[in-house]
Amino acid sequence: METSDLTGDELLQVLSTLASPHRMRVLAALVEGRAYVSQLARHLGISRALLQVHLRKLEKAGLVTAQLELSDEGKALKFYEAAPFVLHLTPGSIATAAATLTDPAADHGAAPKGSE
Template sequence: MNVEQLSATLAAIASPQRMTILSELTSGRVHVSELARRVGMSRALLYMHLAKLEASGFVTTSLELSSEGTALKHVSLVPFHLTLNIETITQAVGAAGAGHD
């Protein structure tokens, strides 16, 4: 992971709202409307946060048809492990500088 990737990853989870969303998804896949109720935010705001989390690979979304024929969007947590320490930062900075001679 280079410094830009590390920075984008940290930015994606640097929000209390996005941390709450991730925490709520540990119980399993959930419909967007249900997730919005659980975390206490509008669907529009939730979609904004989900876009950032999905772009960084923390969640996935899928559309499914209900028995009534309407599209339902579900969100799932992507298992991840993130270690942040000085070694992680040094390696990321080193990776960014490796191509600059």
């Protein structure tokens, strides 16, 4: 994914997803390599439930990918990894994306300040 490939709505989704320190930490941990939820939760020191909320948002924004695999013991494990992306923001790229917004007045799901 590259900035030039994103619509205004998609760019807003990516930027609002990255605006969370928790999600930035999750993404940073996945740069080290793919991991399943329990591994990642232990590594980050957060609950699996909270981690899954953040992983779903990262996956929806296209910043991580997931793959379900079976362990040797037959247990299903969902592995996550960072998706390749490049965000190069310039006033021009923002203007181009802004021209494609479906509702320029909409907040597009950005969380209220202090809620993350």
